[in-house]
Amino acid sequence: MTVELPAFRDPTLLERALTHTSYVNEHPEEHAADNERLEFLGDAVLDFIAGAWLFEQFPEYDEGRLTSVRAALVRVSTLAKFAYQVGLPERLRLGKGEIDTGGRERANILGDAFEALLGALYLDQGIEAVRDFVVPLLAQATPEIVQAKLDRDAKSRLQEWSQGVLGVTPRYKLVAAEGPDHAKVFTVEVRLGDRVAGMGRGSSKQMAEQLAANDALARASELVPRTESSEAQKGSEAEGQGRDARLPSASAPMA
Structure with missing residues (x-):
């Protein structure tokens, strides 16, 4: 999914949103301003819009679940993907040193620039323009987050169990990382003892690990001795769905 950048009434706001502090430091003669203040503003605007949108879309979620899903939507890795979707990497103004060390692909730089972009758009056209721009991105990202239960941290639940x-x-x-840098697909396995207990594939290593943990939780009854199967079944049912790949059976050889 790609989204076009809106046309700015004041192009200098867009330029500032795309200006990293490394560029300012290397070009003092331009007297340019970096995007850090706009990032601060955009962070607040995004939190509000994401919270309001989730409130409307998920009336069955309580306050805690809404908060955790929003946190997953506004984390750095998600914002970096949004930045790619709107074509920010090639438009960033970075210092040469930052460019040479891979700054255009660095998640924190991309995430900060995306928030700065939202702050600039808010100043340029108001909250409704930001909402119209960002909600399609939120709507596209949310199902994957909910399906993978990234907001509920399956890894912690699997470790506890x-x-x-x-x-x-x-x-x-990490078993595999396939595809171009901006659209990699990661495959991760999770082992419990000497057995592969779950597999997951996702657009980040974190997401793949969460999916692998969910896979293991969904098959908990296959991973314990029969004398404990009833307890494991309860754990499996409580953890819900979200598998990404089939597991070997309890008698399968070690992968």
Whole structure:
């Protein structure tokens, strides 16, 4: 999904939103301003819009769930993806040193620039213009977050369950990273003891790990001795759905 940048009435606001502090430091003769103040403003605007949109879209969610989903929507990795979708990397004004060290692909720089863009758009055209611009991006990202239960931190729940029931700590391993830098797909496996307990694929390593943890939680009853199967089944049902790949059976050889 790609989204076009809106036309700014004041182009200098857009230029400032795309100006990293490294550019300002390397070009003092321009007396340019960096995007940090706009980032501060955009962060506040995004929090409000995302919160209001989630409130309207998910009337069944309580305050805690709304807060956690919003946190997943506005985290750096999500904002960096938004920045790619609107074509920010090639438009950023960075210092040469930052460019040479991969600044155009750095998630924190991209996420900050996206927030600065929202702050600039708010100053240029108001809250409704920002809402019209950002809500399609939120709507596209939310289903994946909810499906992967990224807002509920499946890794923590799997660790609590596996240590309590099996006496082992989950270990995550990156199996593959495929595709171009701006659209990689990561495959991660999670092991409980010597067995592959879950697999996950996602657009970030964090997302793939969460999906792998959900996969393991969904098959908890297959991972424990039969004498504990009823307890494991309860854990599996409580953790819900969200599998991304089939697991080996309890008798399958070690992967």
